[in-house]
Amino acid sequence: MKFFSLVLLLSIVLGLPQKHFVQYNAADSKVDREGRVVMVTLPFTISEGYHIQDAFNTLDNVLPTKISFEDKAHYQIREYTYSQVDYDTVVLDKVSHKVMSNELKVTVTIDLKEGVSMGKTTLKGELFYQACDHMRCFFPRTLSFSVAL
């Protein structure tokens, strides 16, 4: 077996954790309830020295950051916004574009479905992002997050 195949196989078998460039700060997440409407703030930290692509208006050559939510049986996502973003500007092929670095907060407005009690469900989702440093970009990653509603 070739060396790289062996390394790949071992990585799969051993389930080596993938290095992440973004961390989800579960302890700092906020949940505000008003009737059946829940406002959730999801805080993320982008590792120092790295940036991730913007979520909107990105160049055709870069992969935009995307957030997605799962387990919608108990609730409906009304809207979500990237409520607090630290933007930087980088140049790719002489074209400036915005990227996100340092801190990132996503605010989600959720409508709980009838019959679902508070504290009985969890908002789960994934943040898809591509990180870059001053030299290169890295293989895109998916970061899971969850917060009790």
Added chain:
Amino acid sequence: MGRIKKLSTAVFLTTTLLFLMVSCKEEPKKENTAKEEVASEQTMQNVISPDFTLSTLEGETISLSDYKGKTVVLHIATTWCPFCNAEAPYLEALSKDYKSKGVEVLLIDVKESKELVQEKLKDKHQLTFPILLDEEGVVAASYAPDGVLPDLARDEVMLASNLVIDKEGKIQFMSLLDSKNFDAELVQLKKRLDEIL
């Protein structure tokens, strides 16, 4: 008292000697590291390129040795590499502009599916030169100089790197991605091509 003095002197001398030994040992190490850093940029230049055999998107098998007698521009890419995407139109232009001068462009895509590469590289940029699938990343890794491979298994490719391999199979140019001095238009590569043609 005399014994204590002798013992103190011995300890002092031993400590000094050890300090000097460690200092002398570390100095050449720093020098080597600096040399290695410089060499890493040049490691693969002026050496015979490793041969490889890969399949194209169309299922044809291509070896580098098939191109003996021609000058080859080799570009290492993935669909998720923004720099590779930025270079793609310039590579296509280069392949057309230099075809009559005996230059062939080959793109090596690393660790991606045929369908994805077809859609996101070939179709998106309307590339007409051969695109080779390096499914295990072994060929791309064979060009990586020491110290260039990052610590992440999936990222162990030197993306957006360009090589010029001359008619004898010798590497005449090799660039590693440096986004601060990113040369999407391949100015340096074309300059080197013009020198050797």
